[in-house]
Amino acid sequence: PTNAAEKNYLNESEAETxxxxxxxxxxxxGMFIHWGIYAVPxxxxxxxxxxxxxxxxMASLQIPKDEYEKFADQFNPTDFDADEWVRIAKDAGMxxxxxxxxxxxxxxxxxxxxxxxxxIDATPYDxxxxxxxxxACNEHGVKLCFYYSIMDWHxxxxxxxxxxxxxxxxMKPQLKELVERYDPAVLWFDGEWxxxxxxxxxxxxxxxxxxxxxxxxxxxxVGKGRQGMQGMNKGEGYAGDFGTPEQxxxxxxxxxVDWESCLTMFxxxxxHKNYQKWLRSGDSFIxxxxxxxSKGGNCLLNVGPTPEGTFPPPCVQxxxxxxxxxxxxxxxxYGSTASPFTKxxxxxxxxxxxxxxxxxxxxxxxxxxxxxxxxxKVASAYILxxxxxxxxxxxxxxxDVVIDVPPKMDSVATVVVLEIEGEPEVLPWMA
Ligand code: H79
Numbered sequence: 286p287t288n289a290a291e292k293n294y295l296n297e298s299e300a301e302t303x304x305x306x307x308x309x310x311x312x313x314x315g316m317f318i319h320w321g322i323y324a325v326p327x328x329x330x331x332x333x334x335x336x337x338x339x340x341x342x343m344a345s346l347q348i349p350k351d352e353y354e355k356f357a358d359q360f361n362p363t364d365f366d367a368d369e370w371v372r373i374a375k376d377a378g379m380x381x382x383x384x385x386x387x388x389x390x391x392x393x394x395x396x397x398x399x400x401x402x403x404x405i406d407a408t409p410y411d412x413x414x415x416x417x418x419x420x421a422c423n424e425h426g427v428k429l430c431f432y433y434s435i436m437d438w439h440x441x442x443x444x445x446x447x448x449x450x451x452x453x454x455x456m457k458p459q460l461k462e463l464v465e466r467y468d469p470a471v472l473w474f475d476g477e478w479x480x481x482x483x484x485x486x487x488x489x490x491x492x493x494x495x496x497x498x499x500x501x502x503x504x505x506x507v508g509k510g511r512q513g514m515q516g517m518n519k520g521e522g523y524a525g526d527f528g529t530p531e532q533x534x535x536x537x538x539x540x541x542v543d544w545e546s547c548l549t550m551f552x553x554x555x556x557h558k559n560y561q562k563w564l565r566s567g568d569s570f571i572x573x574x575x576x577x578x579s580k581g582g583n584c585l586l587n588v589g590p591t592p593e594g595t596f597p598p599p600c601v602q603x604x605x606x607x608x609x610x611x612x613x614x615x616x617x618x619y620g621s622t623a624s625p626f627t628k629x630x631x632x633x634x635x636x637x638x639x640x641x642x643x644x645x646x647x648x649x650x651x652x653x654x655x656x657x658x659x660x661x662k663v664a665s666a667y668i669l670x671x672x673x674x675x676x677x678x679x680x681x682x683x684x685d686v687v688i689d690v691p692p693k694m695d696s697v698a699t700v701v702v703l704e705i706e707g708e709p710e711v712l713p714w715m716a
Contacts, residue, residue: 294495295488295524305500306526306543308428309471311620312380313578314611315430317547317587318370319385319554321392322356322408324592328557339589340555343390343438350439357392357407365410365594367417371425373596377604378611378618381428383473383585386415386463388432388555391439395467399458402439419467428470431463435506436476448481457493464497473529474506484509484523491524502526504545517544530582534573538580538623545583548573550600556589564599567606568697574607574618575644575698579633581623613670614700617642625709630657632698636709642669643701648693654701656686658712661705669700677701684712 297305319340328339330346338345343353374382387393393403395415401407404414415431422429435456437443442451463469472494477487487508494503503526505511510523516530517539528544535544550570552563570586577584588596588604596604611618617635621642624634631654632646645654666677666688678689688701 292492292496294492294499302526306502309381309502309527309583310543312428313583313618313621314377314379314574315381315383315545315583315585316374316377316379317383317432317554317585318590319388319432319556319587320394320414320590321385321388321390321555322353322360323388323390324556324590325356325359327592328553328555328559334559335553335557337552338555339553339557340388340390342555353390354402354407354439357402358409360404360408360592361410362590362592362594363410364591365412365414365417367414367421368424370590370596371418371421371427373601373604375425375427377608378615379427379586380619381430381470382418382422383430383432383471384415384418386431386433387437387459389434389436389438389476391434391437391443393459395463397459397462399455399462400440415463415467429467430471430473430502431467431469432473432475433460433463434476435474435482436479444479444481452486457490460490460494461497464494464501468498469501471502471504472507473504477506477509477511482509488524504529516546517542527583534576535580535582537627539582540623542581544581545585546573546577547585547587549587549589550603551589554587554589556591556597560589560597561599564603567603570603570607571610571697572646575633575635578618578621578635579624579644610695610697613695614698617644617669617700617702625711626658628657630655639664639704639706641703641705641709643688643703644698645690645693645701646698648699649690652690652692654688654690655682656688656703658684658714659686659703659705660684660710660712661707664704664706666701666703668694669702673702679703 323340323342328335396405396413397403419429440451491507505518505525505528508524510518512519514531517528530546534546551560574584588600621635621637633644635642663679666679667673680687
């Protein structure tokens with residue numbers, strides 16, 4: 286029998302990695318949730334309003350620890366309904382949820398044994414939020430995942446020479462609690478840039494978490510490989526299963542690398558009272574999901590719930606809109622891979638064996654959609670979403686395939702399926 290604690294999980298075979306990553310690669314779309322006692326001030330404290338990072342209010346406004354802790358007294362989210370949150374995520378087409386178990390401020394959303402600075406012990410609320418979410422996620426078949434900040438502004442040992450004590454007697458026991466009690470599908474680390482966090486601590490932590498749950502997936506912020514907000518690793522030799530571009534989508538596709546762009550709905554991650562000022566359109570989120578998918582990555586879209594425990598209604602409205610689009614066109618997203626083209630003048634492309642999904646943003650005025658530089662023989666073409674039987678005629682014009690399409694249907698993105706013979710072969714100037 287192998288001793289799990291001594292196994293080096295960094296050495297797994299490609300086939301083992303593929304098997305472990307499969308659900309995540311197929312999922313393509315998840316919900317990020319930033320929730321903690323920073324939701325109480327909601328980005329505004331003593332008349333000062335933050336223009337970014339409402340969840341950073343403790344550091345940005347230099348609020349002393351004892352003063353900041355008082356927000357916990359006011360954290361009483363009586364409207365929190367885990368079932369409703371998970372249903373909203375699921376209806377939006379999201380396959381997993383990543384919630385902040387502990388953000389940089391150190392406040393914990395579960396009943397941790399190693400601190401009183403958590404939702405059960407420090408607030409008037411007496412329900413274990415992570416437990417309720419786990420139950421609801423199991424009920425609805427959504428994967429529950431945890432964000433965990435290595436940086437901790439609250440724990441007295443979390444900086445300087447005492448850091449190893451914080452790491453061994455606080456952080457690792459907390460992570461063990463999270464993994465063993467709630468069985469998360471992903472651990473999403475952050476705050477790894479602090480000077481105390483050095484290699485090989487990242488690799489060791491990665492191995493430790495995998496020894497607790499061998500099939501767990503862990504982001505690259507567990508170690509020191511990340512290149513800033515661009516999020517991909519600097520090179521080989523770092524732990525972590527996927528890159529983490531933050532507030533951005535890579536300009537081009539990234540072959541053979543797993544990554545996930547995390548994006549905000551209203552510029553802040555945590556709730557801000559003036560969130561409407563920054564709130565983006567539902568159309569833009571759908572296009573972001575298509576864009577990440579077409580480049581071979583996942584999209585993790587963030588919601589910052591209110592201190593009462595609800596998603597702001599305009600956020601729910603946008604999530605509903607995404608869900609409506611996905612209901613029609615989801616086949617082009619889930620389980621699909623990156624576009625074989627670098628440029629598609631009218632929009633984006635995703636792929637599955639034998640199929641190209643053409644996400645048309647700019648509908649051709651003459652209703653002739655040109656797929657440039659595609660060598661394959663075309664088997665058929667149709668529009669997704671109940672119109673599979675309505676075949677579109679296609680013609681080859683030199684290197685291009687031209688599809689006769691009806692007038693524009695969906696103003697965000699209409700998906701035209703092109704069934705082709707064999708692996709996609711595109712001309713080099715298009716690849
Ligand atoms: O949790 C959300 C934000 O609160 C958090 N990450 C997302 C998911 C976040 N923390 N910091 N920032 C966002 C911006 C800070 C970036 C910096 Fe750095 C940290 C600049 C210097 C240290 C990371 C490491 C980027 C460059 C080096």
